Amino acid sequence: MGSKEDIFGKKRHLNEMSNAELPKAFTSSNRNHWQKRSRSDKAFEPLVESLFKKQFLIENDNFIIPKPETMFTDNPWDINRLQILKRELNDIKNKLNDYDIATWHQHTSRRNRAGDVQWRLRNEIDPEFLTQAWCKFYENVSCFPLVPNTAVKAEKLLSVHLCEAPGAFITSLNHWLRLNAPNVQWDWTAMTLNPYYEGNPLSCMINDDRFIISSLNQWCFGSDYTGNLMNLKNMMNLVEKCQEKGDVLLVTADGSIDCTNDPGEQESTVAPLHYCEAVTGLLLLSEHGSLLLKMFTIFEHDSLCLVYLISCLFHQVFINKPATSKEGNSEIYLVCLDYRGPSYIAPYLNILKKYYEKRPDKSMFRKEDIPDEFFQQMISCGEFFKAYQSEVILKNIEAYHCGEDNGQLDFETKKIKRLVANKFISTYGLRKLENESLEVVGKTKLTHIHSINLDPRIPDGSYNRRRVMENLEPECLLLTLCQNLIPIQVREMTRWFTFTGPLDALQICCGKLFLKVQSSKFCTGKFLKIRNRVFELSEKLGIDHPCSQVESIRNFVNVLESDTKNYKYLGFEPSITQNNNSSLSKINKELENILEGDSLVLIGYSLLTQLNVGILYILAHTFKSLGVILDEKFGCIIILKHNLHTKSILECFKEVLNATIKAEASGESVLSVLPVTKLCESDLYPNIVDANHWTIAHCVKGIGECVQKKLSTQMGITGHS
Known part of the structure; x- marks a missing residue:
């Protein structure tokens, strides 16, 4: 050596x-002003050179790999x-x-x-x-x-x-x-x-x-x-x-x-x-x-x-x-x-x-x-x-x-x-x-690519502060997370979309089953992390999510629309777990009973996954128009207006449902039905992102209010006793 x-x-x-x-x-051959050198530059040349020479050669002329039978037989050792x-x-x-x-x-x-x-x-x-x-x-x-x-x-x-x-x-x-x-x-x-x-x-x-x-x-x-x-x-x-x-x-x-x-x-x-x-x-x-x-x-x-x-x-x-x-x-x-x-x-x-x-x-x-x-x-x-x-x-x-x-x-x-x-x-x-x-x-x-997924990778606060946060009591941590949610820059709105022309050919993709949405092309990472952590803590604390208020939403839609006699309502409970088969079966059952000219209102329908967004895209092709409503009181409401009863679209939906059942039997899951490029190029894309941010803020706010009410009640009981 x-x-x-x-x-x-x-x-x-x-x-x-x-x-x-x-x-x-x-x-x-062009020499711009950045390349001009002054006499004082020479004093820094050794330092600059050293920055480009942080290298080490491993001399390996005589190294031999030990025999395979000796590998992974020795306990961990150190130098x-x-x-x-x-x-x-x-x-x-x-x-x-x-x-x-x-x-x-x-x-x-x-x-x-x-x-x-x-x-x-x-x-x-x-x-x-x-x-x-x-x-x-x-x-x-x-x-x-x-x-x-x-x-x-x-x-x-x-x-x-x-x-x-x-x-x-x-x-x-x-x-x-x-x-x-x-x-x-x-x-x-x-x-x-x-x-x-x-x-x-x-x-x-x-x-x-x-x-x-x-x-x-x-x-x-x-x-x-x-x-x-x-x-x-x-x-x-x-x-x-x-x-x-x-x-x-x-x-x-x-x-x-x-x-x-x-x-x-x-x-x-x-x-x-x-x-x-x-x-x-x-x-x-x-x-x-x-x-x-x-x-x-x-x-x-x-x-x-x-x-x-x-x-x-x-x-x-x-x-x-x-x-x-x-x-x-x-x-x-x-x-x-x-x-x-x-x-x-x-x-x-x-x-x-x-x-x-x-x-x-x-x-x-x-x-x-x-x-x-x-x-x-x-x-x-x-x-x-x-x-x-x-x-x-x-x-x-x-x-x-x-x-x-x-x-x-x-x-x-x-x-x-x-x-x-x-x-x-x-x-x-x-x-x-x-x-x-x-x-x-x-x-x-x-x-020119839509990209909302550019979250900074640098976490907030110091290492010690993050450790303190994780050791907070669940109620305090949950309330802190609710307060940390950045105000959503989306106003109450109602936007309508019309999808004309034939639906693109399905590209059904199957893969590993997952139970929790941990990343999404349709939501920034910071909001999704807060949503998931709040949901986890609320389940741990036994706090029920605020109910979807279906009857109140019926009245809301009745005021919004002039004729609601042919409206069907389909509610989905917010949850941290993802059950694709259950949601698809629910929608399919409703489609089997819905008549031409009827409209369908989706309440609490998750738009975080490619599959769910793709399903909505398919459904939109068998209705005259699609409405996305963001409301302070009810969160996100989706209205599919005037069913056209398009046979080819219903067959597409059946194909997706069958693929989901087949995938589930083999321990996999249908992950998408249309190319992600198609979903992200659609005019609907930025509105889905807005809807997800609005929904998360609405849901987290409701859970936070439940926790605050629970703590106030406990404090009242303690004070009275």
């Missing part, structure tokens, strides 16, 4: 060699020095527990020395679907030959992107290929948690679906439609589909799990996902392929074993923290180059698949089967990244308590930001693409 300086020296040498093999990028590093890093992270996370995020974003890169790229390069992930991938693909030379020479590349939402790695790769390997014929497939599967929790997803909905044919959501890569059947479904296309030469995996409620155990929390991503990559890749895997710290046996396995299977493995990766977090990327090939992993596939879904209580490898040289390298690597992250966090804390940065520091930070952005653009030879036809989807199309 050489000295740390020797390791870094060799790593830099190999990195330079890797870069030398890349196709030359053409840089713009003492790495556990010390973990505790030291967590001690520093714990200093942030009382800070409001949104305010802290804003503060660190302002001080982020690569913070101007996105702004400059947006103004000068105008990439398609630019995000921080776009920048991080562009750095990785520019610094290392992630696109293998075999793909460049063959002018053909098939890539697979795991846990990819919202899709910026894909648009970033496209931009790099257009500039650096324009002759390469590129095809791609991606898998991520399906933003249209309402059983997927919002906490596990980035629910910006603008790119996904525009490129749906390229996405694989697995055999159960969830997009959950940690399901073995879904993974094998993806592998089979990709292998039909040809040799996969690049796999990227950018997954994570929300760890805001237990930040000190981020590595252990995310370890099962990293295992699944790595195993999937090893099954997908052809010989000489590349793998890019996001990880965090490498302190625990799970991560150490995984990195060792990967180091045995690739000729070169680097650990890289891009300059555009936020400095104070633990994010790193494993850059794995030149895969030795499927034959090397074949003897281990059965054991790797065995523990794919269920995390074992054993270590992948016995400690004594991993060479000490590897552990020494991981200690050096851990010390390097831990020292860097700790220094950044402590400096950010110091600046935070100083209030506004002093003038000199502010001047220096601005100058460094400018120099980092200059270096990013010039070093990686970034240019604007000539036209949108060279983009994957196109910026124009992306900007």
Whole structure:
């Protein structure tokens, strides 16, 4: 084992060699005012250079994978020095527990020395679907030959992107290929948690679906439609589909799990996902392929074993923290180059698949089967990244308590930001693409997509405050949630829609059964989370939801409409559980009895799922008009006016009902009946979103009033006694 300086020296040498093999990028000859250098810039050059050299080479010439029969037989073990590093890093992270996370995020974003890169790229390069992930991938693909030379020479590349939402790695790769390997014929497939599967929790997803909905044919959501890569059947479904296309030469995996409620155990929390991503990559890749895997710290046996396995299977493995990766977090990327090939992993596939879904209580490898040289390298690597992250966090804390940065520091930070952005653009030879036809989807199309699911992922308040909230008494927590509901900016209204022309052909999609709507294309995440939490607490407290007041609604509709003698009323009780079969049977029974010319009023009908919205869309085609009424007293009322008794539409409804019964018998559920693109392009879409927000506010308000009344009664009884 050489000295740390020797390791870094060799790593830099190999990195330079890797870069030398890349196709030359053409840089713009235009020099704008951002590229002008002053004498004082030279003083910052070493610092700027260091931001782009946070890399570590794993020397893996003599590593051998232990025999399959020895795997997952040893109890969990640890490396003492790495556990010390973990505790030291967590001690520093714990200093942030009382800070409001949104305010802290804003503060660190302002001080982020690569913070101007996105702004400059947006103004000068105008990439398609630019995000921080776009920048991080562009750095990785520019610094290392992630696109293998075999793909460049063959002018053909098939890539697979795991846990990819919202899709910026894909648009970033496209931009790099257009500039650096324009002759390469590129095809791609991606898998991520399906933003249209309402059983997927919002906490596990980035629910910006603008790119996904525009490129749906390229996405694989697995055999159960969830997009959950940690399901073995879904993974094998993806592998089979990709292998039909040809040799996969690049796999990227950018997954994570929300760890805001237990930040000190981020590595252990995310370890099962990293295992699944790595195993999937090893099954997908052809010989000489590349793998890019996001990880965090490498302190625990799970991560150490995984990195060792990967180091045995690739000729070169680097650990890289891009300059555009936020400095104070633990994010790193494993850059794995030149895969030795499927034959090397074949003897281990059965054991790797065995523990794919269920995390074992054993270590992948016995400690004594991993060479000490590897552990020494991981200690050096851990010390390097831990020292860097700790220094950044402590400096950010110091600046935070100083209030506004002093003038000199502010001047220096601005100058460094400018120099980092200059270096990013010039070093990686970034240019604007000539036209949108060279983009994957196109910026124009992306900007015109209805997308209400752009909730901020940063939680409210500090870590300690969130812990206090969760420990409140159920009644107090429920009332607090009710008060936190942002006032809905929707006025009382009545809107009518007419659907003419034939109904689009049904596309019935079945998948995994879910009982609770945890995400929705028809409601912002914040409102849905509050709704679900309030419903859970009200059930726990035994509080009945306010009744639907059917008789009062009859009178309301009677006043609203001049003739209500032919109106039928169908009520649905609000509930946190979803029973598709029951709702459909209820509607079908009413349709069988309704006469031509009759109208149907739906009270409490949920519009949170693709299935229910699709059913409403079908029903609207057999009535003259559809009315959506938002009322302060009654919530949302839907009126289907004047039944046309269209035979083809009724047959469509029967087809959906039969499919639902069949799916239920096989343990699945009908998830949608029309393409989500059709539902979201409809003029009805923004009104359904308004209706859901209004309904949630109305329902939560009613539950809150019941709780308040219950507490007042209890206090009155206590005071009297």
